[in-house]
Amino acid sequence: MKIPNKTGHFGEFGGRFVPETLMSMLEDLEKVFNSLKTDKKFKKEFNFYLREYAGRPTNLYLAERLSKHLKSLKVYLKREDLLHTGAHKINNTLGQILVAKKMGKTRIIAETGAGQHGVATATAAALMGLECEVYMGAEDVRRQALNVYRMKLLGAKVTSVTSGSKTLKDAMNETIRDWVTNVNNTFYIIGSVAGPHPYPVMVRDFQSCIGRESRRQFLAKEGKLPNYLVACVGGGSNAMGLFHAFFNDKKVKMIGVEASGLGLNTDKNAAPLARGNVGVLHGSKSKLLQTKDGQVVIAHSIAAGLDYPGVGPEHSYYKNIGRAEYVSANDKEAISGLKLLSEIEGIIPAMETSHAISYLEKLAKKVSGKKTVILCLSGRGDKDVDEIKEII
Amino acid sequence: MSRIDRKFKSLKKENKKAFIAFITAGDPDIKTTEELVVSFERSGVDIIEIGVPFSDPLADGPTIQASSQRALKKGINLDKIFEVVKRIRKKTEVPIALMTYYNPVFYYGEVKFIEKAKEAGIDGIIVPDLPPEEAKVLIKEAKKKDISTIFFLSPTTSKKRIKIIVESSSGFIYYVALTGVTGARSEISSDLLVKIKEAKKYTSKPICVGFGVSNNFQVKKICKAADGVIGGSAIINEIIKNKAKKNLVRNVSSFVHKLAS
Ligand SMILES: Cc1ncc(COP(=O)(O)O)c(C=O)c1O
Numbered sequence: 001m002k003i004p005n006k007t008g009h010f011g012e013f014g015g016r017f018v019p020e021t022l023m024s025m026l027e028d029l030e031k032v033f034n035s036l037k038t039d040k041k042f043k044k045e046f047n048f049y050l051r052e053y054a055g056r057p058t059n060l061y062l063a064e065r066l067s068k069h070l071k072s073l074k075v076y077l078k079r080e081d082l083l084h085t086g087a088h089k090i091n092n093t094l095g096q097i098l099v100a101k102k103m104g105k106t107r108i109i110a111e112t113g114a115g116q117h118g119v120a121t122a123t124a125a126a127l128m129g130l131e132c133e134v135y136m137g138a139e140d141v142r143r144q145a146l147n148v149y150r151m152k153l154l155g156a157k158v159t160s161v162t163s164g165s166k167t168l169k170d171a172m173n174e175t176i177r178d179w180v181t182n183v184n185n186t187f188y189i190i191g192s193v194a195g196p197h198p199y200p201v202m203v204r205d206f207q208s209c210i211g212r213e214s215r216r217q218f219l220a221k222e223g224k225l226p227n228y229l230v231a232c233v234g235g236g237s238n239a240m241g242l243f244h245a246f247f248n249d250k251k252v253k254m255i256g257v258e259a260s261g262l263g264l265n266t267d268k269n270a271a272p273l274a275r276g277n278v279g280v281l282h283g284s285k286s287k288l289l290q291t292k293d294g295q296v297v298i299a300h301s302i303a304a305g306l307d308y309p310g311v312g313p314e315h316s317y318y319k320n321i322g323r324a325e326y327v328s329a330n331d332k333e334a335i336s337g338l339k340l341l342s343e344i345e346g347i348i349p350a351m352e353t354s355h356a357i358s359y360l361e362k363l364a365k366k367v368s369g370k371k372t373v374i375l376c377l378s379g380r381g382d383k384d385v386d387e388i389k390e391i392i
Numbered sequence: 393m394s395r396i397d398r399k400f401k402s403l404k405k406e407n408k409k410a411f412i413a414f415i416t417a418g419d420p421d422i423k424t425t426e427e428l429v430v431s432f433e434r435s436g437v438d439i440i441e442i443g444v445p446f447s448d449p450l451a452d453g454p455t456i457q458a459s460s461q462r463a464l465k466k467g468i469n470l471d472k473i474f475e476v477v478k479r480i481r482k483k484t485e486v487p488i489a490l491m492t493y494y495n496p497v498f499y500y501g502e503v504k505f506i507e508k509a510k511e512a513g514i515d516g517i518i519v520p521d522l523p524p525e526e527a528k529v530l531i532k533e534a535k536k537k538d539i540s541t542i543f544f545l546s547p548t549t550s551k552k553r554i555k556i557i558v559e560s561s562s563g564f565i566y567y568v569a570l571t572g573v574t575g576a577r578s579e580i581s582s583d584l585l586v587k588i589k590e591a592k593k594y595t596s597k598p599i600c601v602g603f604g605v606s607n608n609f610q611v612k613k614i615c616k617a618a619d620g621v622i623g624g625s626a627i628i629n630e631i632i633k634n635k636a637k638k639n640l641v642r643n644v645s646s647f648v649h650k651l652a653s
Contacts, residue, residue, distance in 0.1 A: 007525065017494055017521050019451045020544035021571050024553055163457060169448065176450045181572040183548060280495045280521070281448060293469040294499030295447040 008197020013313035016196040017280045021180050030198045032102055049094045054084045060217035065344045070364040077377040078214050087379030088238045089120035093189055095206030097124040100187035107186040108132045111175040113140055113168035114305030115147025116379055117191030122156035132156040135175045137167040140304045143387050165298040168308045172282050192235020193312030196283030200312050207241025214374050215245050229254045231376035232356040234305045236312035238378035257356045259301035260328035268300035272311045273319055273326040286313040302331035303351035333358040350379035395487035395515040396540045396563035399438055400598045410620030411652035412600060413627055416443040416459040418468035420635055426476050427641045433486040435649040444492035451520040453575030455625040470500050474512040481513035489516035506533040516540035516563045524560035542566050545591055558595035569603045576606035576626040588617040608651055623651055
């Protein structure tokens with residue numbers, strides 16, 4: 001069976017739940033995206049920008065001191081933090097902006113949490129000379145001030161969203177409202193493997209270079225496949241980007257790390273795979289943090305990029321079929337993950353990524369013998385320094 | 393035949409158009425919602441749309457977003473709405489459609505939702521983020537209980553989709569007047585009438601127009617081509633204006649009467 005199927009369903013998840021105004025456009029987008037899959041010229045162009053502009057392939061770096069510290073794990077870091085703009089998000093925005101151009105759209109919109117996707121979108125828009133507006137929750141505007149300024153320097157308009165949670169969820173609501181209004185000339189670059197079909201599969205495809213490269217690089221260095229893949233999960237794009245190329249390598253275990261905020265047993269977390277129920281938000285069906293009345297709960301995480309009550313549908317599917325395991329790390333653990341990698345490897349990781357790093361300590365205690373790991377170092381921590389300063 | 397179908401049949405006989413009024417359940421409070429529905433019928437409203445508040449109303453502009461938030465703060469949920477409709481049904485036979493985002497319905501359980509809706513006396517359901525392709529269960533269950541499923545057409549709908557939508561719809565078809573979210577506007581787009589006439593070629597089911605309707609001038613103009621008009625944000629604005637006043641129900645009803653006539 002093909003995943004997702006023709007209607008964009010990953011098992012019971014995914015689909016297309018949007019106002020009618022967007023439906024015909026999504027059908028067009030699906031057609032264009034499908035035709036580009038076999039379009040050599042498009043592939044060449046996309047790969048050109050990934051290589052010459054973004055800086056791919058990224059290194060697969062053996063973190064020796066970290067491995068020594070963890071004892072039982074040999075950890076390779078997939079250095080997405082070294083990409084232009086500092087996170088994996090640029091892979092996807094370069095892909096989508098080329099699709100937008102193919103569709104003749106002149107205006108780009110995006111939601112952003114940590115600001116990394118906003119910066120990556122503003123960057124791609126500047127590169128292609130397209131008008132760009134980024135919606136960002138007021139709370140995130142505050143805690144990611146550096147990225148707000150970067151987007152402005154890149155010529156994008158940043159609109160602060162004050163409704164609801166004032167974070168990623170409401171930024172996405174507002175972006176969809178803009179989209180419904182300006183659908184004729186506007187392309188929405190969604191920042192994760194979320195949203196209505198074909199976005200989850202499109203973003204996965206654009207991010208899957210992470211896993212394809214990692215697989216090749218790891219084989220070249222180790223002559224075998226890794227035991228574990230570890231990545232943080234917000235919407236899930238860096239994790240899916242890493243996981244996808246390994247789907248059929250049944251022996252490779254995949255671990256996604258959600259943010260448990262103040263704790264899984266509090267109502268202040270961002271771990272829908274652990275604590276959510278099936279629901280529909282922002283165009284697709286997936287695990288969702290919600291009340292008994294089906295109202296969406298406001299998530300909490302120290303990492304703005306993980307601070308979201310939903311998750312991409314393919315992760316819910318991976319969880320259901322048991323292909324990946326999902327665990328979580330709380331705010332405190334993330335901070336210690338950030339400190340650990342900074343001090344031991346000289347790499348300051350993004351707060352989002354730090355959740356995945358902190359989990360390595362737990363994994364190290366669980367495994368028997370020596371195991372190999374690829375960790376997706378999804379982004380660098382420069383953007384978080386101001387916020388961290390207040391906490392540490 | 394649901395109450396909605398019967399209403400359109402009788403309007404047609406009298407050569408009249410439908411006026412449909414939207415209010416959010418529980419804003420400003422559930423008792424006022426009950427009184428408004430009863431009073432609206434006497435003020436010339438043909439069908440009432442009761443909005444189920446949702447945390448993330450992404451098809452709505454600021455007016456209905458805020459209304460939704462206020463209702464949620466009052467603890468409104470589907471069960472409370474079913475209760476109030478039951479009370480309303482003791483007083484009036486006015487057709488009632490529930491307007492709700494999909495998640496509260498999905499989480500409640502679609503089968504149970506339709507059962508309870510029928511029991512309460514609800515005649516139709518409108519789900520702005522549920523295209524017919526994803527609505528198979530809901531359509532099937534609703535059909536069993538003779539509840540109308542009202543889907544949307546929009547100015548951006550392709551010809552291929554128009555067919556799917558008119559086939560899946562019962563009661564009436566909701567034509568979105570503009571590309572955008574709900575909210576009062578003073579104008580209507582110049583090609584709206586042409587587009588409605590185009591859509592009418594595909595169906596004999598009633599087509600009603602909503603989004604942005606706020607004055608009687610628009611209502612009259614739209615009715616040249618459509619079978620009815622839906623007013624929402626303008627009515628909510630009027631409710632807010634009269635919030636602190638004792639005669640809220642009377643004032644809002646008289647506003648609606650003027651809008652509808
Ligand atoms: C560095 C970094 N990692 C991870 C994420 C989470 O997104 P996703 O789960 O889609 O990779 C973000 C989001 O902003 C991010 O900036």
